[in-house]
Amino acid sequence: MADQVKHERVPTVVVDDVHIVYKVHGAGAGKGSATSALSRLIAKKRSPSIREVHAVRGISFTAYRGEAVGLIGSNGSGKSTMLAAIAGLLPTEKGGIYTNGQPSLLGVNAALMNDLTGDRNVILGCLAMGMPPAEVKARYDDIVEFSGINEKGDFISLPMRTYSSGMAARLRFSIAAAKTHDVLLIDEALATGDQKFQKRSEARIRELRGEAGTVFLVSHNNHAIRDTCERTIWIEKGELIMDGETDEVVTAYEKFNHGG
């Protein structure tokens, strides 16, 4: 069965020579006076306080259905930027990103409502992912149980602002993982939960892949990458350094980090 899926090789995400540039307003010489802004406008000059950060520089790859792809690299290398662009949240300066279905980005900052209780957030999150109300009702108990939020008492009926960052991340992951996604993008979600929850989420990621989706996982936890992904992409300074079998890529990355 797994062989069959491999043979089909249905592409789900095509990233073609992508460049992403952030434009940072207000960087550098302060706000400037109204007079200098006006003379600049008249002279049709750009504000000197706009700085550009070229975060992704010509990255290309194709991901296939049933694959779990790890994204690794040093701080600021462009991993989160790449994920946000695949999710359609950032425009590309050059190149194109083509996806099969709607990718869902599950980040540590994914928006749930802090003042609402955990249970309200479960319902809201599921509805926001397009789940019909009847299915939300049917899945509710499983989601809460998977999150383990109630393991130490009735926390699901408390507002999310009372949760620890790990608890909030667990609930976010549990909501997102309740649905089968064409393309699920996970940014560091696994690193936040405790060990028991990490094991559970790794197992769920494997299941999601089995349900024919594609999973991308950004993490600094090489162990989680090795356990979850069979393919890994290594990015450094916005450029693709290596794309291949996880063991090979992570080993090379570890060597790089140890100055080998």
Ligand SMILES: Nc1ncnc2c1ncn2[C@@H]1O[C@H](COP(=O)(O)OP(=O)(O)OP(=O)(O)O)[C@@H](O)[C@H]1O
């Ligand atoms: N909103 C933003 N505005 C301007 N520059 C940004 C913004 N977000 C990220 N950058 C810059 O883009 C580059 C890539 O950042 P990104 O967050 O994608 O890296 P990362 O590999 O995910 O890092 P980390 O491992 O630390 O999470 C960095 O130089 C960063 O300073």
